[in-house]
Amino acid sequence: ARPRVGYFYAGKSANQLLGEHVRKLMVKDYKSLPIVVKEETSAYDAICTMFLEDVGTLFVVKENKQLAGVVSRKDLLKTAMGKQDLQTIPVSIVMTRMPNIVTCSPDDSLLDAAAKLMRYQVDALPVVRPMEDGDGVEVIGRITKTTITKAFVELGQHTDV
Amino acid sequence: ARPRVGYFYAGKSANQLLGEHVRKLMVKDYKSLPIVVKEETSAYDAICTMFLEDVGTLFVVKENKQLAGVVSRKDLLKTAMGKQDLQTIPVSIVMTRMPNIVTCSPDDSLLDAAAKLMRYQVDALPVVRPMEDGDGVEVIGRITKTTITKAFVELGQHTDV
Helix, strand or coil: CCCCCCCCECCECHHHHHHHHHHHCEHHHHCECCCEEECCCEHHHHHHHHHHHCCCEEEEECCCCEEEEEEEHHHHHHHHHCCCCCCCCEHHHHCEECCCCCCECCCCEHHHHHHHHHHCCCCEEEEEEECCCCCCEEEEEEEEHHHHHHHHHHHHCCCCC | CCCCCCCEECCEEHHHHHHHHHHHCEHHHHCECCCEEECCCEHHHHHHHHHHHCCCEEEEECCCCEEEEEEEHHHHHHHHHCCCCCCCCEHHHHCEECCCCCCECCCCEHHHHHHHHHHCCCCEEEEEEECCCCCCEEEEEEEEHHHHHHHHHHHHCCCCC
16 A cells, blocks of 8 residues: 555555664663772762762672672662661671672663663662673663663654754 | 655654654653641651651642752751651751742643753652732642653553554
């Protein structure tokens, strides 16, 4: 059938083109630098790092850079509400641990990462790859709701080819 | 000139269609419910409300519902780091006050709201309208980076007309 003017092209609707374009955006092209701390870092120092680096999520890594956990502003606020001394509590006590961490890969689509942020109700995903030697994964980036908001703004600013 | 197959249609590129589509999304169709507290609410109770409602930003309102301030998880984490008793500090001390609050209107585009979230580096915008009687604005909703992430996921899921 002949395409309807202004709507179909080559059998594809504007919405199809839109979806296809969005699905082509890749995690590796949008990820930002991960901010990491060690397992023995105190909750106090973790909060300071969060403010200094202006991020809402820190990744906790072992000596060999293997991902051990994720700690959010929410986790630290909960800890700060308690009666304990923030200087003596290590982040390893309050973090979410592997294997309960939702991660993404540099070769995932940004759409899949955004869908994970929504489904698992987290603010950030570590971008990971398998460790070169041994078990576990290494953190090489981060994708947050800020990353997605930035990508959304870019989509809306498209006006030419 | 004759359109190139698979790319141009009716003089518009896929990118142009995409930009146009994104710019048509409106704040009023995406806003979620605002979670509000009063100026005399303690920092402690504000943190509890944040956890109970599972939000990262609270709006502080006066008796007549006029917007007085905005308080974020970050503001409260900073307060919790201090030596003061969270039960005796009112949120009005730690909040960002009018007129320093970045707001949006229900008739703004979601794109403009997303661009404000990025430009002013905030996690949430109150959706406001002028007070019916008197000065100031009334809060009628909220737009956050979660709202934008949800809209982004919807864009990527477009597959048909």
